Amino acid sequence: MKHSTQTRTATHWQRFSVPYEFPVVFTEGVFDPDNPALREAFSRLEPAKRHRAVFFVDDGLQAGGAPLIEAIQAYAARHADALELACPPVALPGGEKIKTDLHFVESIQQKLFDLHLDRHSYVVAVGGGAVLDAVGLVAATTHRGVRHIRVPTTVLAQNDSGVGVKNGVNLLGVKNFVGTFAPPFAVLNDHDFIDSLPDRDKVAGMAEAVKVALIRDAEFFGWLERHMDDLATFGRAAMQHMIRRCAELHMRQIGQGGDPFETGSARPLDYGHWSAHKLESLTRHHVRHGEAVAIGMALDARYSVLAGLLPAGEELRICALLEYLGFDLWHPALERTGTSGEWSILEGLRDFQEHLGGELTITLLGGIGVGVEVHEIDHARMRQAMAWLKARAGG
Numbered sequence: 001m002k003h004s005t006q007t008r009t010a011t012h013w014q015r016f017s018v019p020y021e022f023p024v025v026f027t028e029g030v031f032d033p034d035n036p037a038l039r040e041a042f043s044r045l046e047p048a049k050r051h052r053a054v055f056f057v058d059d060g061l062q063a064g065g066a067p068l069i070e071a072i073q074a075y076a077a078r079h080a081d082a083l084e085l086a087c088p089p090v091a092l093p094g095g096e097k098i099k100t101d102l103h104f105v106e107s108i109q110q111k112l113f114d115l116h117l118d119r120h121s122y123v124v125a126v127g128g129g130a131v132l133d134a135v136g137l138v139a140a141t142t143h144r145g146v147r148h149i150r151v152p153t154t155v156l157a158q159n160d161s162g163v164g165v166k167n168g169v170n171l172l173g174v175k176n177f178v179g180t181f182a183p184p185f186a187v188l189n190d191h192d193f194i195d196s197l198p199d200r201d202k203v204a205g206m207a208e209a210v211k212v213a214l215i216r217d218a219e220f221f222g223w224l225e226r227h228m229d230d231l232a233t234f235g236r237a238a239m240q241h242m243i244r245r246c247a248e249l250h251m252r253q254i255g256q257g258g259d260p261f262e263t264g265s266a267r268p269l270d271y272g273h274w275s276a277h278k279l280e281s282l283t284r285h286h287v288r289h290g291e292a293v294a295i296g297m298a299l300d301a302r303y304s305v306l307a308g309l310l311p312a313g314e315e316l317r318i319c320a321l322l323e324y325l326g327f328d329l330w331h332p333a334l335e336r337t338g339t340s341g342e343w344s345i346l347e348g349l350r351d352f353q354e355h356l357g358g359e360l361t362i363t364l365l366g367g368i369g370v371g372v373e374v375h376e377i378d379h380a381r382m383r384q385a386m387a388w389l390k391a392r393a394g395g
């Protein structure tokens with residue numbers, strides 16, 4: 001007897017949505033026992049409970065001389081009714097190293113296993129974007145998700161990565177090849193950490209502020225221009241405002257942009273990033289993320305002009321701001337060629353598309369504060385933009 005497709009197949013649609021919310025707190029002295037912000041973050045769902053936690057700390061912070069591990073222990077001792085350290089805070093190597101060797105991910109997993117951490121326990125990461133990305137990946141995947149609190153300690157981590165919903169590590173030479181979308185339980189941005197940050201990292205983190213201003217907020221770009229003296233000398237008030245406004249703009253895009261987990265083909269916040277990711281890999285991460293993004297933004301600004309999208313002259317304004325803030329807008333690795341004889345940097349376009357899936361989508365500029373998406377990049381025009389950048393740098 002023949003069955004019709006209708007009788008053999010039944011489709012039941014499962015549909016639900018999960019609301020996400022987490023606090024992003026701006027504070028100072030987060031581990032000062034008199035500061036309640038951390039305790040409140042732990043206790044926000046179960047105020048009467050004592051919470052188990054393990055803290056992972058970027059070793060770059062220890063090198064800065066801050067007795068951070070002792071401070072965390074003192075904080076936990078004062079708030080012992082709310083917080084129990086499952087073990088003394090654990091130092092982890094800071095910087096890209098932790099993301100490029102899976103051994104570190106495994107060692108963090110081992111620690112959580114040994115400590116019998118459950119899903120209502122907390123994994124706290126204190127550090128730069130790299131440590132947050134690696135610890136965040138472990139927190140998101142252990143028991144399918146342990147509560148994760150981030151304490152970002154670099155400009156970039158405070159104004160961009162730390163307030164976002166992604167984590168990940170590098171594998172097979174591909175940046176963030178392994179990772180998840182996993183909103184944290186809470187984020188605590190403490191400006192005091194910025195004081196010990198090397199100047200190079202202070203500058204690098206400002207690239208993301210210029211980026212988000214360029215694609216979303218002309219007024220903020222004007223503010224950055226007006227305060228470039230203060231920013232170039234790392235004035236505290238200017239740095240605080242820059243970080244906070246940048247974080248807000250990132251949060252708004254994630255919360256209200258309609259695609260927080262980037263299921264589409266676009267990464268609207270990734271202006272200047274297709275070449276930046278490639279440049280980071282080509283230089284084996286000797287060029288910092290923010291440094292590469294600054295070059296990527298200058299390149300795509302010039303390309304935007306050549307493509308008739310951005311009024312001529314605006315790219316000069318963008319380059320002038322970036323240079324004033326302390327960025328170099330050229331790197332010799334941009335001219336490196338692969339086996340085909342083509343510039344390796346242009347492979348970044350393919351990598352970018354592969355990471356996202358779907359059609360190529362690159363954000364360019366239609367004006368200061370106006371990001372526009374295009375689906376094709378003319379390689380000859382991009383080479384022209386590259387030549388322009390090199391000539392400007394006196395190369």
Ligand SMILES: NC(=O)c1ccc[n+]([C@@H]2O[C@H](COP(=O)([O-])OP(=O)(O)OC[C@H]3O[C@@H](n4cnc5c(N)ncnc54)[C@H](O)[C@@H]3O)[C@@H](O)[C@H]2O)c1
Nearest residue numbers: 060094095128129130153154156157161164166193196197
């Ligand atoms: N998940 C995301 O959405 C996202 C977004 C953007 C970037 N990222 C990632 O973030 C990483 C870069 O992060 P980053 O720019 O914060 O740098 P980083 O984490 O690589 O840290 C840079 C250096 O600063 C040290 N350090 C950190 N805080 C310090 C402090 N307060 N004082 C002194 N030294 C300190 C670290 O030990 C390291 O040596 C990259 O891997 C990038 O891919 C992730």
Ligand SMILES: [Zn+2]
Nearest residue numbers: 208273289293
């Ligand atoms: Zn970035």
